[in-house]
Amino acid sequence: MKKRIAKQLRQRKRKIRNRLDKRTMPEHLGPMLNPGNIHYEFSNRNRGVLYGGMGAMQLLVKRLELDETINRYLRLFKLHHPYYESDHVLNIAYNILCNGQCLEDIERLRNDEAYLDAVGADRIPDPTTAGDFCRRFAVEHVEILQEVINEIRLKVWSQQAPDFFAEAVIDADGTIAETTGECKEGMDMSYKGVWGYHPLVVSLSNTGEPLYLCNRSGNCTSSEKAADYLNKAAALSRRAGFRKIRFRGDTDFSQTQYLDGWDDEGITFVFGMNAMPNLIETAENLSEAVWEGLIRPPKYVMKTDPRTKPVNVKEQIVKERGYKNIRLQSEQVAEFEYRPVKCRKSYRVVALIKVRKFTRGEAVLFDDIRYFFYITNDRTATRSEVIADANNRCNQENLIEQLKNGVRAMRMPVDDLVSNWAYMVMASLAWNLKAWYALFLPAKGRWHKKHKAEKTKVLRMEFKKFRNFFILLPCQIVKTGRKLVYRLLGWNEYLDVFFRAATTFRCPLRC
Numbered sequence: 001m002k003k004r005i006a007k008q009l010r011q012r013k014r015k016i017r018n019r020l021d022k023r024t025m026p027e028h029l030g031p032m033l034n035p036g037n038i039h040y041e042f043s044n045r046n047r048g049v050l051y052g053g054m055g056a057m058q059l060l061v062k063r064l065e066l067d068e069t070i071n072r073y074l075r076l077f078k079l080h081h082p083y084y085e086s087d088h089v090l091n092i093a094y095n096i097l098c099n100g101q102c103l104e105d106i107e108r109l110r111n112d113e114a115y116l117d118a119v120g121a122d123r124i125p126d127p128t129t130a131g132d133f134c135r136r137f138a139v140e141h142v143e144i145l146q147e148v149i150n151e152i153r154l155k156v157w158s159q160q161a162p163d164f165f166a167e168a169v170i171d172a173d174g175t176i177a178e179t180t181g182e183c184k185e186g187m188d189m190s191y192k193g194v195w196g197y198h199p200l201v202v203s204l205s206n207t208g209e210p211l212y213l214c215n216r217s218g219n220c221t222s223s224e225k226a227a228d229y230l231n232k233a234a235a236l237s238r239r240a241g242f243r244k245i246r247f248r249g250d251t252d253f254s255q256t257q258y259l260d261g262w263d264d265e266g267i268t269f270v271f272g273m274n275a276m277p278n279l280i281e282t283a284e285n286l287s288e289a290v291w292e293g294l295i296r297p298p299k300y301v302m303k304t305d306p307r308t309k310p311v312n313v314k315e316q317i318v319k320e321r322g323y324k325n326i327r328l329q330s331e332q333v334a335e336f337e338y339r340p341v342k343c344r345k346s347y348r349v350v351a352l353i354k355v356r357k358f359t360r361g362e363a364v365l366f367d368d369i370r371y372f373f374y375i376t377n378d379r380t381a382t383r384s385e386v387i388a389d390a391n392n393r394c395n396q397e398n399l400i401e402q403l404k405n406g407v408r409a410m411r412m413p414v415d416d417l418v419s420n421w422a423y424m425v426m427a428s429l430a431w432n433l434k435a436w437y438a439l440f441l442p443a444k445g446r447w448h449k450k451h452k453a454e455k456t457k458v459l460r461m462e463f464k465k466f467r468n469f470f471i472l473l474p475c476q477i478v479k480t481g482r483k484l485v486y487r488l489l490g491w492n493e494y495l496d497v498f499f500r501a502a503t504t505f506r507c508p509l510r511c
Helices: 003-020 054-064 066-073 085-097 103-110 113-118 127-135 139-157 226-240 256-264 277-284 313-320 383-406 417-439 448-459 463-471 495-505
Strands: 168-174 195-197 200-204 209-214 245-249 268-273 324-338 347-360 363-376 475-479 484-488
Touching (some): 054 085, 054 113, 085 103, 085 127, 085 417, 103 127, 127 417, 139 226, 168 226, 168 383, 200 226, 200 383, 209 417, 226 245, 268 383, 277 324, 277 347, 277 363, 324 383, 363 383, 383 463, 417 448, 417 463, 448 495, 463 495
Parallel strands (some): 245 268
Antiparallel strands (some): 168 200, 268 363, 324 347
């Protein structure tokens, strides 16, 4: 970052801090919201845009050669008149970064002259053309696009510190993408009674990146095609240089016919197992000495003095009105060896018993016992660690939530299964760009601890917050003969991180 810019950032920060200081009294009396005499004018020369962070995104895309790689491998056009494949793919991703929620929002951007100058385009595809582009995809084209994105992902990972490659934790899960359309090919009724599709998400837990997405019919099982994509994710992790690989999934993903193969390849796995009668019988026949209480680690470490807990209003209402209430009484764990029918090896199964108390008002109705089972080939982890690892997989639910409602990649706006799959992959590129943005932040030198904490914070940000602080930056666009200048007009607390990122994106990749 230039010294002049660093000085300006400090001045802006000091100015806003003084303005927000509670000890400073306002200059005028009366309500704070007192705008005064307002007039509107139109500027003929100066042009501004809300999306000042798109310049840094453009630098990141060019540094990774994402557009060139897409055009090299994804061939959907015989003639480029005038758009290339990368123009369409990036147009959909940029629309989402710029607060777009659907294809129709592209029209807002293509009529914004300042935005077109900011991204260096004479014009961009309109919503109808973007929809037609999605319909050009066949299954093999979607797979090619995913592999192209993963090739770029390998470049990003290659810039990380050696400890980044200790272990790749790969999660798999399915989710229901509801659609109200009636003529969308491939849609069906899910097990929840909802019409739509059933996308599969295979992601890297370390960074929250979706490695593979697969759109499927609404009535398929969660684990359909999961093994194939888990194997692809493992191959990608090996190419990146990860020293260990771990698979995680819920009960639908304990596909026992694949466990021996993964164990032979040195892949560690932790999957939930359905509480089948034979497993429950085995757990009940274990001696009491084998069972031990489950000790869960605290959710967070308290850094200040403990505060008095507020009154549980919900609990009071449940008791007063005599609603049925369920409270967890105790948790106990044990383990035993088990060989699934489709396996030639036996594996470690960790059993968890939860004792729950059912009450109505002050009266105790009955106690309920529920069994949970986890199958793993990890012989070194303790029982509590196996259960904690399996529960940590639930963080993927946050990623799916972001893809659904933050990025809105699962809106299914087109007319068939494959075209909606293509849109889902292109829209999720916006989330990948956000993750790569964070991973490229340098964390070396004198301030490495502070910079590493900032890097982690940006990586874990929700998409909305990232967009607000790193993309929605009001700026003036100035075109000169040799450069395109983004002149930022406001300040926020992450601008020092933003300028550090923009400076990094200009540097060549480390070999």
